[in-house]
Amino acid sequence: MVGFSTTPSNSLLDILKVAIPVGVGLASIAYLGTKLAGNSEKGGFSKDKSIPFVPIREGDATHDAEFDEDPDEFLRRCEQTYGPVFNLRVFNQNLTCVSGPVYIRELFGNEDLSFTDSLDALTAWYTFSASVRKSNNNPDNPNPHHVVKDAISPNMALYTPRIVQRMEDVIDLHLGHCENKVIDNAAFVATEMTAAAMADVYMGSALAKERKIINSFIQCTYDFGMMLNLHHHRSLWSILTNRLNYGVVNPLQKHVQILKEAAEIVLQERSDLEAEALRFGKEYKKPVDIMQSMTDNASKYGYHDMEDLMGHLLILVLASVHTTTVAVSSLIYYFGAFPEYIEPLFEEVQEALDQQTADNDELRQAKLSAGEVSSLAEFEGTDLDPKNDRALTEKVVRKLVKMNSFVRETFRYQVKRLFGAHLARKDVALSNGMRITRGATAMANVTSVHFNEELQGEETAEFRPFRFVGKSKNANKASVDMLQFGMGRHACPGRFLAVHEIVIAGALIVSKYSKIEIQNKALTKMMLLDTLGMTPPSPIIFTSRGVKPVALENAPLL
Numbered sequence: 001m002v003g004f005s006t007t008p009s010n011s012l013l014d015i016l017k018v019a020i021p022v023g024v025g026l027a028s029i030a031y032l033g034t035k036l037a038g039n040s041e042k043g044g045f046s047k048d049k050s051i052p053f054v055p056i057r058e059g060d061a062t063h064d065a066e067f068d069e070d071p072d073e074f075l076r077r078c079e080q081t082y083g084p085v086f087n088l089r090v091f092n093q094n095l096t097c098v099s100g101p102v103y104i105r106e107l108f109g110n111e112d113l114s115f116t117d118s119l120d121a122l123t124a125w126y127t128f129s130a131s132v133r134k135s136n137n138n139p140d141n142p143n144p145h146h147v148v149k150d151a152i153s154p155n156m157a158l159y160t161p162r163i164v165q166r167m168e169d170v171i172d173l174h175l176g177h178c179e180n181k182v183i184d185n186a187a188f189v190a191t192e193m194t195a196a197a198m199a200d201v202y203m204g205s206a207l208a209k210e211r212k213i214i215n216s217f218i219q220c221t222y223d224f225g226m227m228l229n230l231h232h233h234r235s236l237w238s239i240l241t242n243r244l245n246y247g248v249v250n251p252l253q254k255h256v257q258i259l260k261e262a263a264e265i266v267l268q269e270r271s272d273l274e275a276e277a278l279r280f281g282k283e284y285k286k287p288v289d290i291m292q293s294m295t296d297n298a299s300k301y302g303y304h305d306m307e308d309l310m311g312h313l314l315i316l317v318l319a320s321v322h323t324t325t326v327a328v329s330s331l332i333y334y335f336g337a338f339p340e341y342i343e344p345l346f347e348e349v350q351e352a353l354d355q356q357t358a359d360n361d362e363l364r365q366a367k368l369s370a371g372e373v374s375s376l377a378e379f380e381g382t383d384l385d386p387k388n389d390r391a392l393t394e395k396v397v398r399k400l401v402k403m404n405s406f407v408r409e410t411f412r413y414q415v416k417r418l419f420g421a422h423l424a425r426k427d428v429a430l431s432n433g434m435r436i437t438r439g440a441t442a443m444a445n446v447t448s449v450h451f452n453e454e455l456q457g458e459e460t461a462e463f464r465p466f467r468f469v470g471k472s473k474n475a476n477k478a479s480v481d482m483l484q485f486g487m488g489r490h491a492c493p494g495r496f497l498a499v500h501e502i503v504i505a506g507a508l509i510v511s512k513y514s515k516i517e518i519q520n521k522a523l524t525k526m527m528l529l530d531t532l533g534m535t536p537p538s539p540i541i542f543t544s545r546g547v548k549p550v551a552l553e554n555a556p557l558l
C-alpha cells in the first residue's frame, strides 16, 4: 500500500511514473505505450489503401526511434512527404495520424470516432467504470458533464478563496519562508496543493483537511495506474484479464468506501443543521461543493444510492487530480526554466490587487456618501471588508492575463505531439475522401496545429509565455489550436476549474517566491517536455520574497 502522507519514497515515484491520468488518458497511455503494448484487442491502421504508410527507417522495427529523436521534425517530414493523413507504427500500436486544423476538427468532432472506446480498448475502461458505479454506465454517458456544469462553473467565485487557502496552507507547510531551499520533488508539493484544493471543491473545507481524504484523492489515480500495469501480461488475453479483475478485485472500491463514510457523516451534520434552522425559523445556507450538489440532484442524475454517487464522484476525481497536478508541476518547472518572467508575473498580481483595493475603496466611499452605512466598521465581515482587499478573488484571478497566457503556452509547448486517440465505431470519411475504417485508431498530429505559425503566431519553436496576451485565447479554451483539453462535444468539462486552479497556484508561487531555479540546468529541456510531470529529473531551488513574516522571525530558515 502506498502512502502519500510523508516525503515521497523512490517506490512511490516509480508508481507516479506509471500512473495513468484519465483525463489526458490516451496521451499518457500513448506515452506509456511500451508498458501497455499488446493490451488491446482493437485498434490498428485504417484499411483505406489510399492512406500511405510512412516507410520505417532502415535498421528500425517501428517509427518510435525516429519519433523520439525529434517528434516535431519527424511529424513535419511525414506530413510534407505523405500528406495530412498517414499511418505510423509507434507506441507499439498501428495508428492513423491526422494533420492540420481541418482534419483534426473532423477527428474530434465525429461521434463515430470515439475517445472513450479507444481508452476502453487499451484499459478496459468501461468494465472498470462499471465496477465503481452502478448507474449511468452507457459509454456515452453525459452524467459527468452535467455534474461539472451544475456544480462547478456557477460557483467558481465561492470556490476561489477556499482553493487559495488550501493551496497556501500546503505551500507554507512544505516550502515556507526560505532561502535557497532545495526541493527534490516539486511535484510532491504540486500534488498536495492540487489534491487539497480539489478535495475542498468536491467535499467541502472540513473534509479537505482530513488526511485520509487527501490520500484517497491522490492515490486513486495511482491505484488505477498500478492496476493497469499489474494486470498487464503483454498478451492478447490481458484485456480479458483486466475485465475480469476490475469486476472482482478493484482497489478503487476502498476509496469509494472511504469517501462514502466521510461524506455520510458530513451530509448528516448538514441535514441536522438545516432541520434545526428550520425549527427556529432561521435561514440555513448549505455549504457549496460537488458532493452536496450531487446529493441534492441524486434523482435527476439517477444515482442508485450513496455508494453509486461516490463511485461517480471518484471517477471525476480520477479525471481531475492527476491531470491538474501535472499542470501545476509543469508550471513550477517552467518558472524555474524561465526565471526572467517571475517578476512580470508578480507585478501583474500586484496590479490586480491594487486595482481591487481601489475599486473596493470607491464602493465603500459610495456607500458611505449615500448613507447606506455610517462608518467603515460596518464593512467588517462583508465582501467589502478592507481585510479582503488583497485577497486573490475570482475577479483578480480573471485579470491575470499574463499568467493565463503563461499557462496556455506551457500547454502548447508541452503536450504530446501525437494525442487524442479515437477508435472508429464505423467507417468515417474525412472531407478529403480518405476513410478511417471501422476498428482503426486515429490520432491528431499535434505538431501540425500547436506549432503552426498561422494558428499560434511567430516562432512557434520558442517558448513565448506572453504570446496569447490580448488575443482572447484563454488557456481554458478547447479548440483546434489548443488540444490539451480535447475539443468538440466531449471536450473536458473540468477545464475551467483546472485552469482557474493552475492560475491560482502560479499567482501564489510568484507572490511568495522571487527566485525559482532548476538546480541541474542540463536537465531543463527534459523537464519542459515531461508530460507526466511527476518525477522531475532535477531538484528546484526556492527563495522567498521579502522579509520573513513577523510570526516566523525567530524560526530558523527552512
Ligand code: HEM
Pocket (backbone or CB within 6 Å): 022, 023, 024, 025, 108, 115, 116, 144, 145, 148, 152, 316, 319, 320, 321, 323, 324, 327, 483, 484, 485, 486, 487, 488, 489, 490, 491, 492, 493, 494, 495, 497, 498, 499
Ligand atoms: C489540466 C487538467 C486537465 C486536463 C489536461 C484534462 C484533459 C482532458 C481531455 C484531453 C479529455 C478528453 C476530451 C475529448 O474526448 O476530446 C478530458 C475529458 C474529461 N475531463 Fe478533463 N482534464 C483536466 C482536468 C479535469 C477536471 C478538473 C475535471 C473535473 C472537474 C475533468 C473532467 C473530465 C471529464 C468528466 C471528462 C470526460 C468527458 C467526456 O467523455 O465527455 N477534467 N479531459
